[in-house]
Amino acid sequence: MAATEAHDDHGAGQSARAVFRGITHDVTSIALTPIGKWWYPAFGVALLLLGLLVVAITHLFQTGIGIWGNNNVQGWAWDITNFVFWVGIAHAGTLISAVLYLFRQDWRTSINRSAEAMTIFAVACAGIFPIIHTGRPWFAWWMIPHPNDMGMWPQFRSPLMWDVFAISTYATTSILFWYMGMVPDLATLRDKSKDKVRQVVFGLLSLGWRGSARQWHRYERAYLILAALATPLVLSVHSVVSFDFATSQNTGWHTTIFPPYFVAGAIFSGFAMVMTIMIPARELLKLRHIITDAHVEAMCKVTLATGMMVGAGYSIELFTAWYSGNIYEWFTFRNRILGPYAWAYFIMVTCNVLVPQFFWFKKVRTNPWAVVGLCILINVGMWFERFVIIVSSLARQALPGQWAYFSPTRWDAMTLLGSFGLFFTLFLLFIRFGPVVAMAEVKSVSPAAHAGKDDH
Amino acid sequence: MATETQTPADEPLPPPPLDGVDDHGTFDQPPHEELHGLLAEFDTPGALIAAARKVKNAGFTEFDCYSPFPVHGIDAAMGIKPTRLPLAVFAGGVVGLAGGLFMQWWMNAHNWPWNVGGKPTWSIPASIPIAYETTILVAVLTTFFGMWAANKLPQVWHPFFRIERFATVTDDALFLGIEAGDKRFELQQTKQLLVAAGATHIEECYVDTRPEQTQVPRQVWAVLTVVTIVAIIPFALAFKARASKSSQPHWHVFSDMDYQPKAKSDQAFDEFSDGRANRGEILGTIARGQLKADTALYQGLREGAWITDLPADIVPTMAVLNRGQERYNIYCSPCHGYDGGGHGIVPERVSTYAVWEARNLVASNSIAITMANGQLYNTISNGYNTMMGYAAQIPVRDRWAILLYVRALQRAQNAIRDELPANTQVR
Numbered sequence: 001m002a003a004t005e006a007h008d009d010h011g012a013g014q015s016a017r018a019v020f021r022g023i024t025h026d027v028t029s030i031a032l033t034p035i036g037k038w039w040y041p042a043f044g045v046a047l048l049l050l051g052l053l054v055v056a057i058t059h060l061f062q063t064g065i066g067i068w069g070n071n072n073v074q075g076w077a078w079d080i081t082n083f084v085f086w087v088g089i090a091h092a093g094t095l096i097s098a099v100l101y102l103f104r105q106d107w108r109t110s111i112n113r114s115a116e117a118m119t120i121f122a123v124a125c126a127g128i129f130p131i132i133h134t135g136r137p138w139f140a141w142w143m144i145p146h147p148n149d150m151g152m153w154p155q156f157r158s159p160l161m162w163d164v165f166a167i168s169t170y171a172t173t174s175i176l177f178w179y180m181g182m183v184p185d186l187a188t189l190r191d192k193s194k195d196k197v198r199q200v201v202f203g204l205l206s207l208g209w210r211g212s213a214r215q216w217h218r219y220e221r222a223y224l225i226l227a228a229l230a231t232p233l234v235l236s237v238h239s240v241v242s243f244d245f246a247t248s249q250n251t252g253w254h255t256t257i258f259p260p261y262f263v264a265g266a267i268f269s270g271f272a273m274v275m276t277i278m279i280p281a282r283e284l285l286k287l288r289h290i291i292t293d294a295h296v297e298a299m300c301k302v303t304l305a306t307g308m309m310v311g312a313g314y315s316i317e318l319f320t321a322w323y324s325g326n327i328y329e330w331f332t333f334r335n336r337i338l339g340p341y342a343w344a345y346f347i348m349v350t351c352n353v354l355v356p357q358f359f360w361f362k363k364v365r366t367n368p369w370a371v372v373g374l375c376i377l378i379n380v381g382m383w384f385e386r387f388v389i390i391v392s393s394l395a396r397q398a399l400p401g402q403w404a405y406f407s408p409t410r411w412d413a414m415t416l417l418g419s420f421g422l423f424f425t426l427f428l429l430f431i432r433f434g435p436v437v438a439m440a441e442v443k444s445v446s447p448a449a450h451a452g453k454d455d456h
Numbered sequence: 457m458a459t460e461t462q463t464p465a466d467e468p469l470p471p472p473p474l475d476g477v478d479d480h481g482t483f484d485q486p487p488h489e490e491l492h493g494l495l496a497e498f499d500t501p502g503a504l505i506a507a508a509r510k511v512k513n514a515g516f517t518e519f520d521c522y523s524p525f526p527v528h529g530i531d532a533a534m535g536i537k538p539t540r541l542p543l544a545v546f547a548g549g550v551v552g553l554a555g556g557l558f559m560q561w562w563m564n565a566h567n568w569p570w571n572v573g574g575k576p577t578w579s580i581p582a583s584i585p586i587a588y589e590t591t592i593l594v595a596v597l598t599t600f601f602g603m604w605a606a607n608k609l610p611q612v613w614h615p616f617f618r619i620e621r622f623a624t625v626t627d628d629a630l631f632l633g634i635e636a637g638d639k640r641f642e643l644q645q646t647k648q649l650l651v652a653a654g655a656t657h658i659e660e661c662y663v664d665t666r667p668e669q670t671q672v673p674r675q676v677w678a679v680l681t682v683v684t685i686v687a688i689i690p691f692a693l694a695f696k697a698r699a700s701k702s703s704q705p706h707w708h709v710f711s712d713m714d715y716q717p718k719a720k721s722d723q724a725f726d727e728f729s730d731g732r733a734n735r736g737e738i739l740g741t742i743a744r745g746q747l748k749a750d751t752a753l754y755q756g757l758r759e760g761a762w763i764t765d766l767p768a769d770i771v772p773t774m775a776v777l778n779r780g781q782e783r784y785n786i787y788c789s790p791c792h793g794y795d796g797g798g799h800g801i802v803p804e805r806v807s808t809y810a811v812w813e814a815r816n817l818v819a820s821n822s823i824a825i826t827m828a829n830g831q832l833y834n835t836i837s838n839g840y841n842t843m844m845g846y847a848a849q850i851p852v853r854d855r856w857a858i859l860l861y862v863r864a865l866q867r868a869q870n871a872i873r874d875e876l877p878a879n880t881q882v883r
Contacts, residue, residue: 016500020524020628061710138710145563153563157572162585169593176600188524188626207610210617211625213508213521213530215607218539220526222603225545226596233592240585444525452502453529 016448046424053418073404079133081386086126092270093119098230109441116178121426125419159243166240185435252332252393261313268306269382272375300365307356341392351381489662492615493635496655507653509533518638522631552594556587756830763830780861796865818869
């Protein structure tokens, strides 16, 4: 019966192969043919910013964290703000690749590869800050439990150690998930490459993948398992990051709402970042038919939803501070709104609560450049959210004699800008040389993947 | 069930381009080549599934399908059993959980019980976040490496890679490969089966059995050897450093505040005219608390002579004597013995190898008995013959307390019967 029908739609079969070939061609030609001229100036700017990071960190290592604006009161400032900002950015990638996979949201396949890449590059940026803010970063390896001549073990009841485990597990899982997802596409690049160097490099990276059904079977199961493991992981990672604050006794930090509120904020900022970089990228790489306006619209809706959750978080935080009757807690929140950092608070509320409201309108959601503009504002707002939580809370704790105002130095600014340099350098290299879109997955969710089947 | 070989009459089979196969079905096979199997190409996922079912039903086991994406529905057609990977992942998760908990207990509660603010050294709630992360980490590593191991990858070479068309398997093509090792395999019949199953193209796949073709190329060995040697170098340097001595100061990549722009006492320092960092005392001044005008108390001297009584500040009470006994037992008894007889643990030990005796403080002819109080105090402070001074370790009043205790020992050791209290006298 199967055999009889297999030939009936022979014509459709031809077009199915054409569909697959088209996907392969559109994606591999980005990596295998000379890229557009826009890439070189963009890469130059990214490298320049990366250079700033190298200079800033070198000076930091030589001199110490006194080069930053941190002071006795603000032991944490831009360093940890940047850390939480970048970890948050990372989370959207995992959400898109793992959570949406579990929910069988097929539209994710067009963006999951670049979102996963974004996750890894953002984790790389995030990982820098906790290490360099320790003052003597060359002892950072002491955080890894290992037998040593000092007989010294890490203190596992510190949330900062939880952070070490959460972030390193997250980085490991993200890299393995990303790489595993890429192997079939690396094999495609291997088979499409014409020059020897690429053939060898992609040949080694693709591990000899030959698309065998028995291998696909285990591969798909492993992919599902990794998605199922990455989902609770991503929720735990930003919860653990929020424990850094929530388990302390500081007013403004000691809040049980932090874990869910941080996770929502992470997804919010991460989706905004995905759109900020993928909308220009799809234009430049001519992938508009793969990453369509429908995909952008879906992401806008997720951003709107998580933005509302963040807004709810702000309101509940304020209400709880007032309702608790704790004058110190209430003071901290009044100080956020009325104190010396009021400007930062209002940037945060404007960008994170008001700006996403534009996504209610289909006109806005379907205008890619309006979306990019709004997403950049959201990214600014989410950076300020962490700044407000960290700096404005520390600036005025219970003892007025210890009040202070934080002013960043040029080294703070260089480090932040430099982290963007690292992020964009890695991302531009990836879209230049790697498989930007998960070709195998896009093929498998295309209607052509079911051509010639009995039940379709 | 429909007959497997049935084909619609109006759909003529595409003639299989049997490269290298002549009309009689014999192949001009080079003597060093060996048949690996047949590779058949199909047009649509549906056709591939149908062919896979047909090949399976024909009794083949050594066959596989190849596609640029996972073809859904092919597992059942090929009879692929569900992988047992989830079981391995579950085991990995359990190991991660147990390992994470054990690590925290062993390191923070057992090997080095760590007191943090008086909290119990071991408690489950504070250990949950890390145990949660290790659970996921080990499960993820098991999934990743378990999947590749079960798939027997990495395997950089496969016989089908010799077939040019096979490069399109990662692009748009769908293949079914049957290995010659299958017990049902018979070249012509199997080929007919694949044709009947709807293959658009069939190719024979040969492997070159010549040793130079089957062995790992020399260049690969060269690269591996070089990489191995280079990888050993850092470890070799570390081992050399541990096993050898050097008069050079070690490298300070990070100075860790070891070198600071400051002068320590007794260092040379050119900025001062005397070339010393140490500034000493300023002439004509006395530092606070350093006057020490009571020479009897501090030096045991009054008008240049050893005192025979006690300084005015030292009152011989029972409390002072007890203090003296305690200090004596700490500082003096190691040499002079608890009874002052000179049989402390140090001379006892030394006597094995050499003859050296601590002074008997209590013998009736001992110089320690005839010394004036002031001189005995000075001896405790500054030493006598081979004995070092204890001024640096024992405060002034404790030295006087020790002196009083030594006097008590001397009195006790040299007591005569009539001096003892009446109720302690024995005949």
